[in-house]
Amino acid sequence: MKRILAVLLAVLLGMGMFIQVSAAEHASTDALTALLRRWGNNISVYYENINTGFVFRHNATRQYFGASVSKAVLGLMIAQMADRGEVNLNHTLALRESHRVGGIGTIQHNFYVGRRFTVRELLRLMPTISDNVATLVLTDFVGINNYRNFVRSLGGNPALVRDRVMNSQLTANEVGLFARAIHHYLESGSRHSAELRSHLRGNQFMLLGHLGAAYPMASRTGWTRDVGGSAGVVHDMAIVYAPGNPFILVVMTANRRHYMDWRNTGHNAQNFRDFNEILRAFEQFNRGLQQQSSAGDVLLSPFRATRDVLQQAIDVPRRWLRAFE
Secondary structure, three states: OHHHHHHHHHHHHHHHHHHHHHHHHHHHHHHHHHHHHHHHHHEEEEEEEOOOOOEEEEOOOOOEEOHHHHHHHHHHHHHHHHHOOOOOOOOEEEOOHHHOOOOOOOHHHHOOOOOEEEHHHHHHHHHHOOOHHHHHHHHHHHOHHHHHHHHHHOOOOHHHOOOOHHHOEEOHHHHHHHHHHHHHHHOOOOOOHHHHHHHHHOOOOOOOOOOOOOOOEEEEEEEEEEEOOEEEEEEEEEEEOOOOOOEEEEEEEEEEOOOOOOOOHHHHHHHHHHHHHHHHHHHHHHHHHHHHHHOOOOOOOHHHHHHHHHHHHHOOOHHHHHOOO
16 A cells, blocks of 8 residues: 555656646746747757756757768767777878769868878868868768668667768757767767867857857857758757866758858858857856756756656655555
């Protein structure tokens, strides 16, 4: 009888805890939701506070042409392979004609077919200047099916991966998973984690923080001017190193009339303003979350709430149950 009552009490406490968490979450994210509604269905966001595990999602299951965001995931895969001794970063790879594609990068404009690059050189060019040719050379090297398996291991959908990883489909939810895995690796102290962090911190085309970042960030940007004859996509994935309170922010957008042209920053002005406004809103939200955490009013995830509820049930004083004997 006591066990049954303890379980019932745990359920009741759990319901109460869940209601409190949901109400707090709803109240705290109203301003974010109101801001993001300005862009209708053409924006998706994933935010995660790394310390508390609190997650905010907006339209996060919509699929987008992923553009260059996937290059960070390929970089993570190769860094981990190098840690395990499966890849030698000083090994050289040859440029082939099939690697020459349109889009951004320095290799296709400045180097001849047959030129050899170390894996380390390519691993730097891919995330820092978003070099498309470097990405294809590395993809051929590790194998696209191996990359699909790696995506699956991170919780992503390998069916959305295309033979050219820049052409893959992505959701904000999925990119959030990837960003979390990247963060864990960067903080792991693994052999090549500092090198990958340096590359992602050196992203020359970041949107979040382009107009002035309050905190350092490791990021990967993706964009294309045209997708199937419609206006383009513009995305950014960032790990924002707010002191003592880091967070992940993924912003994916579609039907952008203000396309990205890094030769003419005037074309990019609206993108910069929009992404800056979104970043500032989440910085403010993240600070508020930190203050709540410091005051002991942390917004718990349902999993953490369940853990705490079960602990309370275990610790229920025996005298609470004697009345039912």
